[in-house]
Amino acid sequence: MPKVTFIGLGLDSERGITLEGLDAARNASSVFAEFYTNLMPNLDVANLERLVGKKVAVLNRQDIEDSHGKDVLLAAKEGDVTVLVPGDPMVATTHVALRLSLAKRGIESRIIHSASIISAVCGATGLQNYKFGRSVTLPAESTVPKSVIQTLVENKQRASHTLLFLDVRIEEKAQLTIPEAVEKLRKILPESSDWLAVGLARVGARDQLVKAARLDRLSKQTFGGPPQVMVFPSKLHFMEAEALKVFCGAEDGDLEGTA
Amino acid sequence: MPKVTFIGLGLDSERGITLEGLDAARNASSVFAEFYTNLMPNLDVANLERLVGKKVAVLNRQDIEDSHGKDVLLAAKEGDVTVLVPGDPMVATTHVALRLSLAKRGIESRIIHSASIISAVCGATGLQNYKFGRSVTLPAESTVPKSVIQTLVENKQRASHTLLFLDVRIEEKAQLTIPEAVEKLRKILPESSDWLAVGLARVGARDQLVKAARLDRLSKQTFGGPPQVMVFPSKLHFMEAEALKVFCGAEDGDLEGTA
Known part of the structure; x- marks a missing residue:
């Protein structure tokens, strides 16, 4: 025992x-x-x-x-x-x-064991688990390590999705928010404005909020309180694209070029 | 509602x-x-x-x-x-x-949501979630798609771990076993005999069995009934190496060259 x-x-x-x-x-x-x-x-x-x-x-x-x-x-x-x-x-x-x-x-x-965001992210988005590459954390600090961007870009090249964790500041019970993360990424990597991304807030809670859109459109969304994570989908299976539309509010324009 | x-x-x-x-x-x-x-x-x-x-x-x-x-x-x-x-x-x-x-x-x-092997595999092995690359399924059929081996090899090259699912035959309530999977892999890719791998049987159950060893040594282990999965670790953090020794019975020889 x-x-x-x-x-x-x-x-x-x-x-x-x-x-x-x-x-x-x-x-x-x-x-x-x-x-x-x-x-x-x-x-x-x-x-x-x-x-x-x-x-x-x-x-x-x-x-x-x-x-x-x-x-x-x-x-x-x-x-x-x-x-x-x-x-x-x-x-x-x-x-x-x-x-x-x-x-x-x-x-x-x-x-x-119990539920983890690592698998719950599949349920919340409809994206397929086996298509996720390495996950990575976006730090709150102003300097973002090269490895973070590298993981996002390399996963994309390999047709893999990326789960992006957002830095947590436990003492303040706060977290880097999705709009803050979007701004950081667009500043470092301007071409990412055009990327499809999913913002996920409070997965598993009654007030769960999941929105898929290109980064420039996602930055205008309000997501409320923590916990929050993001997903950067790569090449989509048609069922994944359908799920992003039906469950995450993606518009046809957001999905162009992801098939 | x-x-x-x-x-x-x-x-x-x-x-x-x-x-x-x-x-x-x-x-x-x-x-x-x-x-x-x-x-x-x-x-x-x-x-x-x-x-x-x-x-x-x-x-x-x-x-x-x-x-x-x-x-x-x-x-x-x-x-x-x-x-x-x-x-x-x-x-x-x-x-x-x-x-x-x-x-x-x-x-x-x-x-x-509830527990999934996708996150439980971290607990069972001590391997860190963010270091896992794409996962893949080894089919029971005699011909193994090239993409399976490619995923294992590419993850290794990128210092990423791989979670390998083993094909399930639901009708027979049976599954490709870890020793069977090891034999398949060694036949297709002889150099894999030397690879470090973890066999995981019945994760989360009272009789959970998790063993880490090089493939040639792992093929001699008995794992009992399903469900079973495997993990192919890549470059190890020292705490991951320690966990594989303490919780999964890896010997020093199994870990050589993985630091």
Whole structure:
């Protein structure tokens, strides 16, 4: 029986935990959570505590990274521990580091998966998973590493779609927005104004908003609060093009040259 | 209020549904499910019916593809409908086709996401999501399309990992196994014997088995039943190398030349 179980909370609120995950949290002797690897604006810690039937200790980045998960480690000496995390555990490197640190101390761990934006982006856009190339993050800083643009351009050349993550500023519970990202990209790479892109806000939430258009048109859209990501589609299968029209409001002009 | 809600069942059993998904299924007037887009050996339809509190009508490929979801369409005229599917909805093209067919008839739909192998593979291996290039499926047939090998080789050249899906034969509830896939690859591309690969069986289940080794060593492993996938890692970050050793049993010799 593993001593530490990492449990995904999915995309939107505490109700994104799976039945298996909820069971594990209810049966654990202590429950931790972290909310610094992604923003979950609709998650309510009080509701989460009511669901699992016990206090949830919220850990910040310092608690986990600087002290190598000392609190989790101490709790694991007393009984079974669960760590609740946004999305699907281990997609964030900090979880892998914590898991390795536990293993080094002889503490077994396991993962109970939940939804991640990585697969949800297919549902939200209708774009096919196997056509996605490498994903990349657009930083908030004014200087954008060459590798970001390179990934976008190379994926396009290889007829691969790109999932573009937008930098998160956890302390401010804010994020680089889609219109800000569009402006950055158009400044660095003027020819991108003509590119087809999809802006996705709050995927999985009731007020999910997904819009596909060429970048110049997308920059005029309002997307509201986080979390937000973007997708840059490449060559489209006819069903993908149809889905972008029907589910993401793409117009025929946006799709010209993508067949 | 959408009339049709597609709900993910996650990776392993009916307990991979989220709390939000379960609520939606309980409140729907009819509940459908399909189990042909992936194998879920630990899913028990009787347990699923007990959970949602009503009969679950299981649809096969013909029910959905040949008749454009006629049963779902008819039920949506009577009330709210849910369609339960393996993994995360819409990663399979057949779901997108059904959703488009509903939209054409003016029926709104939405998705309640759950875990998918696409992100779970990061947790199971410790490999970083943003380093994965395009994924590809190895077919069961004796002739393997050039594009499969090309994807593996090109990803490697670009220092990208590859997620390799193994062909599923739903009718027989069977799948191309990891050892079979290894033999196919070594025959087509003898130099791949030396490649580092990860075999993953039943990710998310209690008896999950994940083994990293060079292909010649991996071919001697036993992986048991489905579902199975493989990962071909490229250049490794030191934390990825560490994770492959600690969680996937890679030996130092397997990792030589991957730093």
